Amino acid sequence: MKKTILISGAGIAGPTLAYWLEAGGFEPTLIEKAPSLRSGGYVIDFWGLGYDIAERMDLLAAVDRAGYRVKELRIVGDGGQRIAGFGTSVFQELTGGRYVTIARSALSRLLFEKAKGSSEVIFGTEIKGLHQDEGGVDVQLSDGTERRFDLVIGADGLHSGVRRLVFGPQERFEKQLGYVVAAFEAAAYRPRNEDVYLLYSQPGRMLGRVSLRDDRTLFLFVFACDPQSLPETREAQKAFVRRRYADANWECAAILRELDRTDDLYFDRVSQIRMPQWSQGRVALIGDAAFCASLLAGQGSALAMISAYVLAGELAKAGGQYQAAFSAWEAKLRSFVQDKQEAAVRFAGAFAPRTRWGLAFRNLVVNALAIPGLSRWSIGRDITDKISLPDYSWRR
Numbered sequence: 001m002k003k004t005i006l007i008s009g010a011g012i013a014g015p016t017l018a019y020w021l022e023a024g025g026f027e028p029t030l031i032e033k034a035p036s037l038r039s040g041g042y043v044i045d046f047w048g049l050g051y052d053i054a055e056r057m058d059l060l061a062a063v064d065r066a067g068y069r070v071k072e073l074r075i076v077g078d079g080g081q082r083i084a085g086f087g088t089s090v091f092q093e094l095t096g097g098r099y100v101t102i103a104r105s106a107l108s109r110l111l112f113e114k115a116k117g118s119s120e121v122i123f124g125t126e127i128k129g130l131h132q133d134e135g136g137v138d139v140q141l142s143d144g145t146e147r148r149f150d151l152v153i154g155a156d157g158l159h160s161g162v163r164r165l166v167f168g169p170q171e172r173f174e175k176q177l178g179y180v181v182a183a184f185e186a187a188a189y190r191p192r193n194e195d196v197y198l199l200y201s202q203p204g205r206m207l208g209r210v211s212l213r214d215d216r217t218l219f220l221f222v223f224a225c226d227p228q229s230l231p232e233t234r235e236a237q238k239a240f241v242r243r244r245y246a247d248a249n250w251e252c253a254a255i256l257r258e259l260d261r262t263d264d265l266y267f268d269r270v271s272q273i274r275m276p277q278w279s280q281g282r283v284a285l286i287g288d289a290a291f292c293a294s295l296l297a298g299q300g301s302a303l304a305m306i307s308a309y310v311l312a313g314e315l316a317k318a319g320g321q322y323q324a325a326f327s328a329w330e331a332k333l334r335s336f337v338q339d340k341q342e343a344a345v346r347f348a349g350a351f352a353p354r355t356r357w358g359l360a361f362r363n364l365v366v367n368a369l370a371i372p373g374l375s376r377w378s379i380g381r382d383i384t385d386k387i388s389l390p391d392y393s394w395r396r
């Protein structure tokens with residue numbers, strides 16, 4: 001009989017895992033707390049091993065169709081004038097054209113479409129309790145049902161419920177990086193700058209604007225904020241952002257008016273998750289649930305997909321012997337992930353510098369990236385993944 005595996009979370013890691021588990025001969029069930037796939041949110045840069053996995057899932061054409069080729073990063077001043085920036089062709093050169101900017105929700109949907117045909121899928125449901133014994137895991141679901149699975153995998157993101165139930169409270173594993181992020185999309189915003197990522201920043205706060213298809217525009221706020229309890233309701237979150245940007249120049253006043261109108265706001269603190277171990281008995285965590293590297297790593301989705309692919313591969317290789325598979329999987333990925341997390345912490349100061357000096361220095365560095373040889377050297381170090389994807393013998 002096939003081993004049954006419950007996956008909690010249908011974001012990036014969850015559907016990728018479901019797809020590859022089925023290819024490895026397992027029977028996956030995917031449950032998602034939200035009533036349907038999450039839409040809106042923010043855009044991500046996508047390349048490297050994540051892109052390679054998308055190719056192995058036959059998704060490249062669709063990813064490229066849904067994605068954007070941003071040509072320039074432009075830092076603007078109070079009046080919208082260019083004060084620093086560089087052409088992003090260096091990313092295309094270094095990755096051989098395998099680099100795309102895509103809405104997180106679009107990537108999630110493409111992965112989900114691939115997985116859903118061969119997995120049981122349950123929306124609007126989450127795990128309320130679980131108990132493991134030698135033969136399996138009994139799971140209580142929020143719809144009132146109880147089921148038993150061979151394994152349970154938490155792919156439920158930064159605020160993972162599986163992590164809390166099995167490993168303990170989030171505070172034990174969370175490293176707050178001292179920033180808050182908010183993002184939303186608006187329709188028919190003007191001005192537009194096609195294929196340009198505009199960034200307005202002042203000490204301790206930045207605001208990005210990206211023009212999307214169908215006359216939509218994405219706005220991304222990142223601002224320094226010492227750890228404290230953040231507002232939870234949408235209106236209170238909007239008010240929190242508004243206060244932080246009320247006296248800022250550039251297009252801030254117009255963008256804050258758009259913020260007032262939106263009913264789909266992504267709002268969270270910028271944090272990493274660092275755990276001594278990614279599994280306990282028959283339960284494991286993947287993606288942000290296990291090792292969120294934060295938006296500052298610029299590669300969280302790829303890491304989520306890599307952890308899913310390698311976990312499914314190791315389980316298939318070990319014939320379902322989960323202890324052996326979990327150990328091999330973690331041994332393959334732990335130091336790779338740790339390096340990405342450390343790089344993200346180093347980058348934090350450059351992303352939204354807290355002082356005028358920091359800002360001036362960051363702009364100098366950004367301008368230096370316009371120098372071809374220098375950009376290849378400095379970006380090249382961080383853009384290349386230091387491991388390669390293992391090949392497993394999949395059923396398909």
Ligand SMILES: Cc1cc2nc3c(=O)[nH]c(=O)nc-3n(C[C@H](O)[C@H](O)[C@H](O)COP(=O)(O)OP(=O)(O)OC[C@H]3O[C@@H](n4cnc5c(N)ncnc54)[C@H](O)[C@@H]3O)c2cc1C
Nearest residue numbers: 009011012013033044045156157161287288298299300301
């Ligand atoms: C502003 C921003 C910019 C980013 N930029 C990039 C980038 O440029 N490149 C990049 O690669 N990455 C980027 N990332 C990171 C990337 O988005 C994440 O690392 C990635 O989405 C992690 O995938 P995941 O599947 O682990 O978690 P998620 O994508 O967060 O998915 C988790 C899923 O679990 C569901 N869920 C939550 N709780 C439960 C529960 N209790 N039960 C069931 N389901 C639950 C959620 O609804 C969601 O569908 C960025 C992140 C942010 C915030």
